[in-house]
Amino acid sequence: MSATSTMLPEYVILGTLLIAMLGIMVSRAHSTLPSWIGLLGTIGGLWATADLWSRHLKPVLLFNQSLSVDNYSLFVDFLVMIAAGSTILLGWQGEREHDEFPVLVLLSALGMMTLGMSANLITLFLGVEILSLPLYILAASHRDPLGGEAGLKYFLLGAFSSGILLFGLALIYGATGSMTFTDFATAVSSNSPILAAGLMLALVGILFKLAIVPFHMWVPDVYEGSPDAVTSFMAFGTKVGAAVILLRFLAYGFYLSPDAWGPLLGYLALLTMIVGNLVALTQTNLKRLFGYSGIGHAGFLLIGVAVHSVVGARAMLFYLLPYGLAVIGAFAIITMISNGEKNVTIHDLEGLAHKKPWAAALFIVFMLSFAGIPLTGGFIGKFYLLQAALFAHQPGLAVGLVVGTFLGLGAYLRPLQAMFRHESNEQALAGWNVNWAQIVVLVVAVVGTIGLGVYPTPVVHMVNQSANFFWLH
């Protein structure tokens, strides 16, 4: 099959963002036309992904082995479309977000899709940069002091980590003489120290994007300062992009030497799960809380990579979906409370259960999914990760996962407790505002979260088809 038909989702998104730019040009300021174009584009992208999926493609390498389209990349496309579509919906009102908002979201989504397909070093780096640049802009787009701080911090640290990543990639290329992932393991110098140094530096760059613990310092400030919709996109989309490229990079390029990187990633996963969830316990600002809990979830995801098995890859890929659905659902409720004005703290939730019982009920569902309570998608995801850790004979990782989950449960119960408190302050829920776009996101998120918890079989089946590339080599 030709590149045109196998890369249809990417072409649809690229075309959509160009048309959306034209839409900005012809429409008056603050119109919803660009958002409509972006939303239709993501739906078109979803349709194209589903169509390609239903054709049962064999994996194809395109453009001189730089991009690989297979079920893995299609599943990533599927996740990215959900992230991008929900972000456009959450930032719907033109007065709140600037006109270019949907275009930048789609650009970043294109980078994430590139990371899903990437099969060589150049597309890896280009994907990371196409993902990051629009996010730097989006983080600072509200032009208030907190937003400026968020944008500048994210930009400086992101550029620095990109430099480290690039240095690592250059060393890998220097040691192996090849850009293609699959050549690294079979290269003559496959156990040279230069290659190992390159791998370590490249891992630092990717783990920064995934916010694994020694490289997580930027997360809370950036999440706090960014607009709500952008924060939800960072929490879902960036993690998808970074996690999938990490998995493919290691599984394609370094599958012969898992002993060199597996234990390291395992210890980092352990550290991340504990630290992220522990610090989340003390947060009162909801966006910071989700920032730290997102760090903890990144640790959970890293288990799937560290165990280096098909079970682990499947568990990681599956976990991305319930995590992302809970993120977009929780952020839909945050945007309803904050109305784009202020940062929501736990005190703003007081009385929510009495004044808006439906929103409170949905919020409980998302929190329970984050915490991994049965009948939600989060439970199934954690169950698979636990299985992966045990199958790999890593009881330490399994214990860390359970401890991290309990710590996280404590962190998620604090906002729930505040919701049921009676002595609500007068200011709480003053800016409550609901529009249809947030309702759509909420419905998708809650149906997905409970659906994955009750009947996960279809998605498990999809994931099993996606993460089977370990046998290719």
Place this chain on the structure above:
Amino acid sequence: MVGIGILAVLAIAGAIGVITARQPVHSALYLVGNLLALALLYLDLQAEFLAVAQVIVYAGAIMVLFLFVVTLLTAGKEDREPPEDLAGQRAWAGIVSIIVGIVLVALAIKYPGAELKVALPANFGNLQGIGRLLWGPDFIYLVGIAIMLLSAALGVLVLNPPKRERQIERQLAAAARAREAAAGGGAVPKAESTNGKEGQGA
């Protein structure tokens, strides 16, 4: 090999100068040195076109841009740094980065790369060769970079929005005031000066 070493030392010295110089203009000049050393390294790798492009684009055009920005932004500004909030962090960062640097240098000395014994393809490194690569097998990377630059252009629009409407309103109001003043036979010059200031602000 010796040449590469000298150029590497020059490039690193330039890079260190960029971040340690107190005056922004000195930083910019150190950057020129760094970029020129890089260009010579490219030349040593037989990438002639890249070397020339590096000199023209970076050392030429972009440096001029930098100098303009430096003169516009820092004219008459204090060049001392604000007091450090996080004492100790800088020292630790320095220690860690020096250790990492020593490890990398030791690795590079202990395990030097083998000399490449293959013949270079025809037109390697000149304009024709690079053009054929960029518009042939590597076209997808060119597209990726184009998309990346598109987001940079959008960033300028988002972070620096044209305040056209408000400005036009203000100018119209000023003009109306000027007309009123003219009808009353009063302060015409004052209104004009307001106009002039806004023109500069734009």
